[in-house]
Amino acid sequence: MSSSTSQDSTADDRPLVILQPAPQRSERIFTASARMELESSFRVVDLEDDDDPASFEAALPEAFAIIGQPELPAARLARATRLRAICNVEGNFFPNVDYPAAFARGIHVLGCGPAYAQAVAEFALGLALDLCRGISREDRAFRSGTERYVSAGNTDAILLRGARVGLIGYGNLGRALRPLLDAFDVDLRVYDPWLPDRALADWGLVPASLEELLRRSQVVFMLATVTADSEHLLGAGELAMLSDNARLVLVSRAAVVDYDALWAEQVAGRILAGVDVWPLEPVPADDPYRRLDNLVFSGHRAGGIPQAFQQIGDMVVDDLRQLARGLPPVRMQAAAPELVGRYRNRPVT
Template identity: 60%
Template sequence: MTDAKPVVLLAPAPQKRDRIFTPEALARLRAAFTVVDLEDTPGEAVLEQYLPDAFAVVGQPDLDAGRLERARSLRAVVNVEGNFFPNVDYRAAFAQGVRVLGCGSAYSQAVAEFSLGLALDLARGISGQDGAMRAGTEQYVGGSSSDAVLLHRSSVGILGYGNLGRSFHRLLQPFHATVRIHDPWLPDAVIEDTGAQAAGLEETLRTSRFLFVFATATADNAHLLDGDALDLLPDGARVVLVSRAAVVDYDALLDRLRAGRFLAAIDVWPEEPLPATSPFRDLPNVVLSPHRAGGIPQAFHSIGDMVVDDLVLMSRGLPPVRLQAAAPELVERYRNKPVT
């Protein structure tokens, strides 16, 4: 390389470069680094050509131990999709001193606000009554509110207290709810310091008028919410699913929703797009959403800003502060699927 600037390989797929980088952020990146843009020049050959000189890889290409061994200048792998996939040899990366960074926190505020909106919809039937008015079947004043409830001073359960759970918890403060949080990766003191109650899964489910599922998918929690777990929920509970579909047994969920046991708002699905023939589409007690809680322009653009800020810091010999560092003890336990 004739240019003394550090080399950054930009391979954001399935993200798009211009979705996550504003023109200003991209200009900052190119001013500070020699950017090899694999979106413009895709292919394994280009990746292999520049990998030995790369300071950072921004994106999700396959990085096995052999590739990492050849990438002797590499200091950072930045996932900009939002999930850590098993296509990177994380042990080899950590052993080589490569930081593995993620952008998950960029989505947290957007998901939190969307979750609050879904909860209020479930509490008051907002979208359902919109549909009734369009069909000419509305009932006025209290005629359509017999099953309405307040989020205010309600009993709320939160499953998972990472970026999403913490951002949502802050939005709950004005509602003065009783909040129980279940997260087996955190000591009780961390949760209790926020003013919430640390609780086991069974207690959280049994006591929740509103249940928010923010847990990530791991090797340990597939179908955490199976039929037996869902049966613990009180009749008439409101369930908001905005995290990972693998955490829920959707067949069991469908059975309970058909029986009218509770209401749900669902943003994530085991198969996406949701098939046109899915029976979930016919349920009146479900608010449907096509995996859109976090994917708004402000969230996407914040990813590019975070990437540039942290790579510039690292090029100056300083640690990253905006992106989230993957924990060596946890990253191989994630079982998230790419968002298409």
């Protein structure tokens, strides 16, 4: 435990916070100033390098908050009589928490997904621009001595400005991407079955069915999270709806797309894709996707940049301070009782 935990709790009435952030490291998500703020406001039991369950159990009855993703079944939560918040700092809501038990107790289960949204949105825009103009493809050609000059390398190029664009999903990622696309004056449609059409219209968006979006869009951004309903949301039938030379940008979760069907469309040369997430990571050395020239590859890099990681620590400190003052959290994403059971997330390695 850290030195701050050795203080007698009767002499220090600051709320107690358990820090066990694996797979994150605390120095990655907390800047020096954020860590100082955390420790000035709370008694921090630092269990980052302490795997002994007894240490966690000893701190649990007094814990005001837990930072991390430990297993928290109902029996464990029952012993945490002062617990007010569980701060997931990995990025996904996992089945490590008995959510009904937490909600029944008024415990806030918070996720750090919003910290990644801007980074992912900018990366998604970069992939779209690459797919529209063949930037990395022609760079590869140059390095192999087969580059093409002037119009010869632009036969399939399109402008993003004014393009027909579709967003599948309008959560954190979609809301971060939309203002970036506004600068390109795109003809935008949105499909999100979790949002009423009138809500999308209130935000100045044009709602569309999945089929309409796929058939009309030149550029499609797959931004949906994975749930029992959205696994293979883009299967063979849906991908076949895409027009020839459509561009698909996939930056959310691999399970929302049927990669065998995507391979078939790409090997036929019908669509271009920029892909950041893969069913198996690292991608195997002999994976046939490596042979595709109409693919822009990325190794799950869209969100995990230093600025995004450091924002997590700031969000945690801000929201724990809010809760300690008797106010609701405002920066992290709260797990919704109606939705959290639908997620099919898996840890990012």
